[in-house]
Structures are given as C-alpha cells and as structure tokens.
Amino acid sequence: xxxxxxxVLVLALGLIGFVLGRMRALxxxxxxxxxxxxxxxxxxxxxxxxxxxxxxxxxxxxxxxxPMVIQSQVTSLIPERxxxxxxxxxxxxxxxxRVAEGLDVAVAEGxxxxxxxxxxxxxxxxxxxxxxxxGVALGSNVEPYVLQAAQKYRTLSNGxxxxxxxxxxxxxxxxxxxxxxxxxxxxxxxxxxxRVVLALLIGAASIAILTTLGIVLSLFSNTxxxxxxxxxxxxxxGLTWSPSFGGGSELGILPLFWGTFYISFIALAVAxxxxxxxxxxxxxxxxxxxxxxxxPLLEVLxxxxxxxxxxxxxxxxxxxxxNLFGDGGALGxxxxxxxxxxxxxxxxxxxxxxxxxSSLSDDIxxxxxxxxxxxxxxxxxxxxxxxxxxxxxxxxxGIVGAILLAASRAIGExxxxxxxxxAAARLSANPFEAMTTVTAxxxxxxxxxxxxxxxxxxxxxxxGMTLFVITLALNIFALYIVRKYREQYx
Amino acid sequence: xxxxxxxxRDVDMNDTKISAKGVQVFxxxxxxxxxxxxxxxxxxxxxxxxxxxxxxxxxxxxxxRMNDTIDVCRVExxxxxxxxxxxxxxxxxxxxxxxxxxxxxxxxxxPKSIYDNVAYGPRIHGLAGSKADLDVIVEKSLRRAAxxxxxxxxxxxxxxxxxxxxxxxxxxARAVATEPExxxxxxxxxxxxxxxxxxxxxxxxxxxxxxxVVIVTHSMQQAARVSQKTAFFxxxxxxxxxxxxxxxxxxxxxxxxxxxxxxIG
Ligand SMILES: Nc1ncnc2c1ncn2[C@@H]1O[C@H](COP(=O)(O)OP(=O)(O)O)[C@@H](O)[C@H]1O
Ligand SMILES: [Mg+2]
Numbered sequence: 001x002x003x004x005x006x007x008v009l010v011l012a013l014g015l016i017g018f019v020l021g022r023m024r025a026l027x028x029x030x031x032x033x034x035x036x037x038x039x040x041x042x043x044x045x046x047x048x049x050x051x052x053x054x055x056x057x058x059x060x061x062x063x064x065x066x067p068m069v070i071q072s073q074v075t076s077l078i079p080e081r082x083x084x085x086x087x088x089x090x091x092x093x094x095x096x097x098r099v100a101e102g103l104d105v106a107v108a109e110g111x112x113x114x115x116x117x118x119x120x121x122x123x124x125x126x127x128x129x130x131x132x133x134x135g136v137a138l139g140s141n142v143e144p145y146v147l148q149a150a151q152k153y154r155t156l157s158n159g160x161x162x163x164x165x166x167x168x169x170x171x172x173x174x175x176x177x178x179x180x181x182x183x184x185x186x187x188x189x190x191x192x193x194x195r196v197v198l199a200l201l202i203g204a205a206s207i208a209i210l211t212t213l214g215i216v217l218s219l220f221s222n223t224x225x226x227x228x229x230x231x232x233x234x235x236x237x238g239l240t241w242s243p244s245f246g247g248g249s250e251l252g253i254l255p256l257f258w259g260t261f262y263i264s265f266i267a268l269a270v271a272x273x274x275x276x277x278x279x280x281x282x283x284x285x286x287x288x289x290x291x292x293x294x295x296p297l298l299e300v301l302x303x304x305x306x307x308x309x310x311x312x313x314x315x316x317x318x319x320x321x322x323n324l325f326g327d328g329g330a331l332g333x334x335x336x337x338x339x340x341x342x343x344x345x346x347x348x349x350x351x352x353x354x355x356x357x358s359s360l361s362d363d364i365x366x367x368x369x370x371x372x373x374x375x376x377x378x379x380x381x382x383x384x385x386x387x388x389x390x391x392x393x394x395x396x397x398g399i400v401g402a403i404l405l406a407a408s409r410a411i412g413e414x415x416x417x418x419x420x421x422x423a424a425a426r427l428s429a430n431p432f433e434a435m436t437t438v439t440a441x442x443x444x445x446x447x448x449x450x451x452x453x454x455x456x457x458x459x460x461x462x463x464g465m466t467l468f469v470i471t472l473a474l475n476i477f478a479l480y481i482v483r484k485y486r487e488q489y490x
Numbered sequence: 491x492x493x494x495x496x497x498x499r500d501v502d503m504n505d506t507k508i509s510a511k512g513v514q515v516f517x518x519x520x521x522x523x524x525x526x527x528x529x530x531x532x533x534x535x536x537x538x539x540x541x542x543x544x545x546x547x548x549x550x551x552x553x554x555r556m557n558d559t560i561d562v563c564r565v566e567x568x569x570x571x572x573x574x575x576x577x578x579x580x581x582x583x584x585x586x587x588x589x590x591x592x593x594x595x596x597x598x599x600x601p602k603s604i605y606d607n608v609a610y611g612p613r614i615h616g617l618a619g620s621k622a623d624l625d626v627i628v629e630k631s632l633r634r635a636a637x638x639x640x641x642x643x644x645x646x647x648x649x650x651x652x653x654x655x656x657x658x659x660x661x662x663a664r665a666v667a668t669e670p671e672x673x674x675x676x677x678x679x680x681x682x683x684x685x686x687x688x689x690x691x692x693x694x695x696x697x698x699x700x701x702x703v704v705i706v707t708h709s710m711q712q713a714a715r716v717s718q719k720t721a722f723f724x725x726x727x728x729x730x731x732x733x734x735x736x737x738x739x740x741x742x743x744x745x746x747x748x749x750x751x752x753x754i755g
Contacts, residue, residue: 287561371598375661377559379611379668380588389610394601 021047038190050179055172102136241425270350275357313420345420364398404478540723591670597657599649611668635663655686
C-alpha cells in the first residue's frame, strides 16, 4: 500500500514541521512569547500546512490525472479493428487491466521475474495458463495486443507511482524547508493560518453545492436519453402508467402525480392542524416543565425511520381502516377493498409530518416578539384571542413556509407509500383505493434486472428530475416566504 | 438639572382611584416590591420615579395584573380599584385589563392596519354595535391620541409603517379605545426622540381630563413636567410619595433628595 505509506509519511513530515517551526519561532524570540507576533502554535501550524498542502495537492492531482494519461497511452496500442464503439473499447481496456493485475500478482508470488513479466510474448508463452497457475483466471486466451497493452500499462503505472512518490515528497519537503526558513518572530503566522481555515471552510461549503449540481447533472443526461426514446408529450400528459419491459409501455406521469398529490394532501390535512395546535400549545400555553418534556418527545417522532412508519401503516392502520370502511366493517359502507390505500398512507405520513410542522411553527411563533402578546393581553384579550388575532396573523407567512417545507417532504416520501398505499398507478378520486406515487415508481423501475438503455428504466430518471424540479420550486418558494417574514420585525 | 421646571397646575384632589396596601412582589426568590402602600387619585397623573431595577415596572404591572402572565411572579397584599380588590378570585383579569389599560415602553403596534390596531380592543370587548359605531370609536380615539390628522388618510396602511412617535401615539389610541378608567404607561417616551416625546407629554396632560394616568419614567424632568403626584421607589421600597412639587422642591427623605439631585441613580 505505497499510497497509504506516502500519506503517512507526508503527515509525519508535517507534524515534525509543526514541532520544529514552533521551536524556531520561540528560539527567535529568546523564549519570550510576548515578542512573537502570534502564539507559538501558529508558527507550528504554519509549517504544518506548508508541508501538507503542497504534498497532498500534488498527490490528489496525480491520482486523478494518472489514469487518464495511462488510458490514452495504452489505448493507442490497441488496434482499431479490436473494437467497434466506445463500449467495447471499455471491455478491452478492462481485459488489459486484468492482465496487468495478473502479471503483478505473478511477480509478487515469484512465479515470474520482473523481466519475464515485461518481455513475455503471447506468441511464445501461454499467458493464460501461467496466470491461471497463480490464481488469476482469464476468460479467453490473451491476444498479443492485449498483452502488450497490459505490459505498457504496468510499466506506466509503476513508473507513475515512483514519480508520484518523488514529486509528492519533493513538494512536501520544499514547502517544509521554505516555511521553516521563513519562520521568525515577526512572521504573521496567525493571519496565514486564518487564510487556510477560510479556504477549508469554503471548500466544505462548495462540496455541498457541487454535489447538488452533480446530482442534477447525473439525472440530466439520463433524462435526455429517456426523452430520445419516449415522446415528452406522452410522458407529461399520458393518463396511463403501464410499463412492460417487453416493449409497448405507456409511461404517463399523471396517475403517479395524482397519487403523489392525493397522498400528500391527506398527509398535510392531518399534519397541519395537529402540528399547528401542538405548536401553539407548546409555545403559548405550556409551562416550562411541560415544554421541556413535550417538545423533545414530539421531536422524537421525527427521528423514527420512515420504514417503521411504513410497517405501522401496513400492519396497524390499514387493517384498522378496513375494519371501519371495508366490507362488513363497523360503518357498513364497503368503500375499502384492502389495507393499502391512499388514506392509509396519507394518515401515517401525516403523523410523520406532525413534528416537522410543529417544531418549525413553534420556532416561528416564538419569534413573534413578546411585546405583541403584552400589547394584546394589556388590552384585555384572552390568550386564545391573542393567538388567533395577533400571533397567528403575525406568524402566518412563516407558518406557510413551514407547511410548504412539510409538503415537499410529503411529496418525496417513499417507504410509507410502498408499504401503505400499494403499487397500482391509478387515477381515482376514492381515497380508499390503492394508488402509488412518483417516488415509489422510481424505486420499482430501477430494482430488478433492468436494462439501463430501455425507456422503462430510464423513465425513473425523468420521474426523478420532474420531482426534483417540483420540490425545488416548492422549497425556493417556502424559503422566499420565510425570509420575507423574517424582515418584518426589524 | 437646571432646566427643570415645575408646572403648577390646579391639582383637583378628588377621590382615590386605586389604593394599594402592603403589596409584596416576588420573582421566585427575588423580593422585588417590599410592602408598598400607595393611593392613586382619579383624574391625576401619577409618576413613578426611581433608579433602574427598583421595581417601578413591576409595581405598575401589578395594577392591571399583567404580572399574572409571568410564571415565577407572585403578588401579595391588597390592591383596590374603586374599593374592589382586583386580586379577588371573582375578578377576571381579562376584564380588569380592559378597565386598566397599558402603554408599553417600546411602541408595539400589531402588524395590522392602523384602523384594525385601534379597533382591536373594541372588537374584542364588543363595544361597537355596528361598523359605523366602530368608525366613530376609532376616530375619537385617534383624535384623543392627537394623531388623527396625521393618519386619517391612510387608516388602512400598516401601523408598523409609522414613525416611532406616531406608533406610540397609535398605541395610546389603541389603549384609549377600550374606554379604560386608568391608563398605565411604562416609560412611554424612552424609545422616542425629543419632539415625539413632547407630543406624547402634551397628550398625557390632556388624557388627565378623562382618566387616571400612572406613568413610569426615568426622566425626572418628565415627571416634573407631566405629573401632579410623584412616587419615588428605591430597591423595592416606596420611599416617598406626595405632590410632585413638594417631592422636587422639598423632599422629606434623604434618598429622594440624593436621587433628584443626581447623587444616586
Ligand atoms: N420577569 C422577571 N423575572 C425575574 N425577575 C424580574 C423580572 N422582571 C423584573 N425582575 C426583577 O425585579 C426587579 C425590579 O424590576 P423592574 O420592575 O423591571 O424595575 P424598573 O422598572 O424599576 O427598572 C429587578 O431586580 C428585576 O431584576
Ligand atoms: Mg422598567
């Protein structure tokens, strides 16, 4: 594991730099800390960073660039007749890598010398048999050009490794020596450490943003691919969802959207009033003791994995509803055929969202200044009049924001739907029928041995992209409203 | 201190409006008000002065039971409004606060229109029989608060959009609209600039015709300018209570004298 060792080596160098840099600064100030521009540790950290940053930077760049360079060099050795398109070139390249690894293993086990591994010719030696003897099984006989490419691959990557080690160590040592020599008591090491910290923070923030971008891009290319195979009009306006991997599928998104919004609507109809009332109780009525217990308890609900809610829907709520609304049920109405239904999933999802709504609304209600309450109470209003007439109107934009955030969670929820609402894509107004949502269908289209170039599998990306756009719009709208509300009391 | 002018006014010594006897207030273990007796006259402006933290606000909030909204607060003793104990079990604090209105230190208009701000109290207490009645009450209250001319063209504009002084007068109009008998004001001018302060002070003087006004202030000039009676609080005790003129010219207690001459504060 030479890369790990290299890593450890650079790290050790950095730590030595820390100790030495610190000592040098102290010595320069004759041991008197007050003469230093910065605290001694900053001088140490300065040398540490000067060692680690160039070392690791070279290492990262090299590790990214080397495979690309080798790939392009080795590919030129493979005759064009051996591959027809990019896909089969990749297959040949993976053969090459496998043979190269096999040769490595053979050398490591002593079955071949370095020279042999470098010079053998498949015309004269049965490479497949020799590699098989050391436990590397190859699918077919090794073509001469594959062996050559593999040998080139080996030389290049071995050489590359040595070169990298040298460069990384060189960069680290150079940084070490330069910053060590520059360490003196006047040096503003505190400020340079500050800059490194800043760069680190910016890096962390950009990773989050770049990841989001990456997600969008990865969805994007597959979505485009899908729309090449399936007309966008049929996708967005089709009323039937019946994928069949044999071909002739109808992939209309509308039944899925209908299910998504129906279930989300029921969930919100449950979660918003209950969550809001809970928030009003907690923030306006409950004493500090009740609040200290009840608030965390409510928030525990938010920590329950959704699969557990799904089981609750499947095993408890579904049968309960059937007993009420099903054939021969307590109400004698026979509306419900089975436990999985829009109502089941909606109710359970609503319970899941209660803490979400209540916790956000609680924060928003608490942000309404006490002066508003005092003003209203001082005029002889009761608590509930105050809540209804002053606090809720003042907090309304924020609460709407909270509800929209809850809605985007409801729309994205999957597990509860899979277990509670069934898998039938259906356009129906009866809440006691089984339906399904966009997210649940994304899962089912991608599980199993789907062929990733068929529209039936690719549709998952189009679904995901559509959902992403909708929830993004909802979130942006929610944030906009919440922000607008925040400015109000300043 | 030399610009302090004592306004001589004919203080009509009419009946006692509020009478407090042996009032003690505790915040948990903190003893904030210690055995205070005071008689507040009707149609009079009474000023509470004293160094910060001496309990002026606390005592003021006892008078309309706003302290009930603070969990740790406990009030002992008797406070009579028109000979009736306001801490009696039969008294509804909500009803009481309609009779004893309050204006706060920082203007706190609701995020509603100017009209709705003033109409808030009358609506809650059902004081207006019709929309026209309500219009009359709103106009009258805004006139009393000396802000009608400034806002009559924009009654539907948000109350939070007014300037600080206008907001405070709006809050006074809001308090006046419920026809209280006593108006409590906790440092109503401390967030205002001098001109707005002057407007509010003039207003207080006019309000005296209809209400008993109790005002907490940290400005002794203000107490001297607007009040007829002054109570000096110190460390939770009511040190001295008397005619404003007497307190400022001839204080009986040493601590009062030190305070008004600026030696403690
Ligand atoms: N809500 C409260 N909880 C606990 N202690 C309080 C509270 N409000 C006021 N106090 C205490 O009561 C004392 C009197 O406060 P306050 O009446 O606000 O003084 P003033 O208005 O004269 O400046 C102070 O010591 C203060 O710390
Ligand atoms: Mg105060």
